[in-house]
Amino acid sequence: MRSVKYKLRSKVLTSSQDKQRLKNTILAATSALQTILGLAKEIAGPTGVPGLQAGIGGLLAVLDIIKVTCSNSMWGSQGPLIL
Helix, strand or coil: CCCHHHHHHHHECCCHHHHHHHHHHHHHHHHHHHHHHHHHHHHHHHHCCCCHHHHHHHHHHHHHHHHHHHHHCCCCCCCCCEC
């Protein structure tokens, strides 16, 4: 059985290419989700469901925060990212 330390070490992203690939994947996924939610928000407007547009707007705000965090600090001085 492998130790916890070994398992964690195997999950640490060490290659800058791996880090950049993960960062690009996260940004692409959040962008796609933002597009889908933006369309859903536009469609939800005329449906008359109370709070639906506001809820989708809240999700869009959270995705904006995730994108900014990923862009600015994910690979900063915090050290390697452990998944």
